[in-house]
Amino acid sequence: MKVLIITYYWPPAGGPGVQRWLTFVKYLRAFDIEPIVYIPENPTYPLEDASLSSKIPEGITILKQPIFEPYRFAEFFSKKDTKTISKGIITGEEKQSVVQKLLLYIRGNFFIPDARKFWVKPSVNFLRNYISKHNIKTIITTGPPHSVHLIGYTLKQQIDVNWVTDFRDPWTTIGYHDKLKLTKRSIAKHKTLEKQVLSTSDQIIVTSFTTKKEFEAISNTPVAVITNGYDIEYVSDITLDKKFTISHIGSLLSGRNPQNLWKAIHELTIENQAFAEAVVLQLVGAVSDEVLASIKEAGLSDFVDLKGYVSHQEAIEIQRNTQVLLLIEIDSKETKCIIPGKLFEYMVSKRPILALGPKDADISVLIKETQSGSFFEYHEYQEIKKQLLQYFEAYQKGALISNVTGIEKYSRRELTRELSKHLKLISK
Secondary structure, three states, X not given: OEEEEEOOOOOOEOOHHHHHHHHHHHHHHHHOOXXXXXXXXXXXXXXXXXXXXXXXXXXXXXXXXXXXXXXXXHOOOOHHHHHHHHHOOOOOHHHOOHHHHHHHHHHHHHOOOOOOHHHHHHHHHHHHHHHHHXXXXXXXXXXXXXXXXXXXXXXXXXXXXXXXXXXXXXXXXXXXXXXXXXXXXXXXXHHHHHHHHHHHOOEEEEOOHHHHHHHHOOOOOOEEEOOOOEXXXXXXXXXXXXXXXXXXXXXXXXXXXXXXXXXXXXXXHHHOHHHHHHEXXXXXXXXXXXXXXXXXXXXXXXXXXXXXXXXXXXXXXXXXXXXXXXXXXXXXXXXXXXXXXXXXXXXHHOOOEXXXXXXXXXXXHHHHHHOOEEEEEOOOHHHHHHHHHHHHHHHHOOOOOOOOOOOHHHEHHHXXXXXXXXXXXXXX
């Protein structure tokens, strides 16, 4: 059985967007499915990680077609603002420059659903012939960018093909939509496109329980939850940090700014000399200026280690060597559906997780189910502080461990098995 996977993100792209389908492709052959991957020939990736190219299975057919990227022209106005917006790092309204406000307005209202929309028409023209010539019966589109789904939507209308849509993030309810300065007309257009895609596809796959409920409310198409997961990564030398490292892996956007956490860490440095001498707040990945300012205002500048972006392999090593893993989601009802892929990598690292997010967040259910750490809402200052102190006291005794349980079903191979069942079912 041949399946065509249409994705924007593929090595050498870095970040979490590439890893989901890179590992699905890795395991699909084990379930008698031959993946064919279609990607842009000349993309503008905000992050790159050359090491991920080594994970592409041998002999996989990879198709490429050129893409027109407006971000290249936007860089003439401000390379920095363009780069940060493409990464999803959007500062608060009051701190936005005139250029950034203009870029956000243009991005939100002139490029619907997103700035990769110009890849749709040439992709359809190329793939329509390829699919017919090679007798492909099933295609998969994965977004964001959600313009990729418009490729599937158009192909579905033009040729006889089964179509699976994979939503790594929601569409109109995603956290940053309200920052794109959308007009009422633009909002309506997004919702129309979203409903067309959901209603026309044969199977919808989402990564969270909340998104499943949202999509079931606006479409009759079957919706399945296949979360992100973990792959077995070899690390040659696992040595726990001597310092009491609290590590966050991945981008810290402006909305992910738990000031009560920074306050709790600072107060513990004042109240507990041993804590002050041992603690290190290790931030790996892009961090917004707004978050850095809050950390500085909290008096933590001397305790911060900014690593910047590192390769996926380096991130895995840091996760397994750290004392505590920090998971932060935006404190908003729109983000309670987000289950980041790094949660599962955190789990398999077997280090205690300290997670913060909105009320009823899906991540809280998984953390509780696997006993992999603790979850708090942003306002729970005393509880956060108490948990930090408990982790530190266990660290002092050499007894800080994570008794994670039941995570085997979240392995990438098992998740691919589940995916294969859906693919075979719609192909009958």
